[in-house]
Amino acid sequence: MQKRILIVDDEPAIREMVAFALRKGDYEPAHAGDARQAHESISEKVPDLILLDWMLPGTSGLDLARRLRRESLTRDVPIIMLTARGEEDDRVGGLEAGVDDYVVKPFSARELLARIRAVMRRSRDDDEDGSVSIGALRIDGAAHRVFAGDDPVQIGPTEYRLLHFFMTHPERVYSRSQLLDHVWGGNVYVEERTVDVHIRRLRKTLEPAGLEGMVQTVRGAGYRFSASL
Incomplete structure (x- = not known):
């Protein structure tokens, strides 16, 4: 069964680009343009991983990550932050908010898929412990x-x-x-x-x-x- 990955980004072009890469990697992409749409998608079906943009309208990606970590449905769902912020303090801020990894824009499809596989593998290893x-x-x-x-x-x-x-x-x-x-x-x-x-x-x-x-x-x-x- 394909792993479902939720893309949370307010730019449709980026969502489509990422979704194309995910389908190439044999993943099932789901889309959300903001925090509200993300929660609606999660309530329909909990994803296996969330790709979360740092900058979102209304609620920031950091705030959404913190909220997802507090909720029982998504507490254990891996989160990768997509961000244009490459400074160390920004990356540390993302980690402290509960994300598992981050990918700095612009990124290649190859790098993104490698990060996803690594995070998925670590998550899968947890279940075997x-x-x-x-x-x-x-x-x-x-x-x-x-x-x-x-x-x-x-x-x-x-x-x-x-x-x-x-x-x-x-x-x-x-x-x-x-x-x-x-x-x-x-x-x-x-x-x-x-x-x-x-x-x-x-x-x-x-x-x-x-x-x-x-x-x-x-x-x-x-x-x-x-x-x-």
Whole structure:
């Protein structure tokens, strides 16, 4: 079955160009010109991935990404941001809003499809992960859910992968480059600062349960996950 990809962009020409590339890559494209149309499309059928333009009328792509991450239907749907903003702070802002990757305009169809395949592959690998427990934290791999004690933890897909890797490799220090290789994949071109962004988001996710101290910074070396808070 073809994977459905929702293109959210207010420029019809760009939507058509991206849709053409998606059909060439054997994906099923869906279209939305703004946040309202995006929600209507999602309510009809939840996509397997969302391509989201940064600049949208009414609600920005960043605000929409944050909203999608809060909603149960789309919390685990991968998001790739399409943006003309190439500055590091802008890219980090997108990551902090909950997107999984970004593609800077102008981009080639080949690059876009490569990014989509990489994000899809990481998402698919998540489903194959098993369950693991350390201290009060538990990952139910079959349900793709995280629990602190008996309470569910709302977590984004990248933070889920990062937490799962940490919990299956506890008490060991990993550098940023090692985490990029293990969690994002060695063939994905992502800056090392991306790791810091998602570490902060993971700690913020665990903070309500008082477990953020399990993700520890080892100065000059990297990060470690430990049951010792």
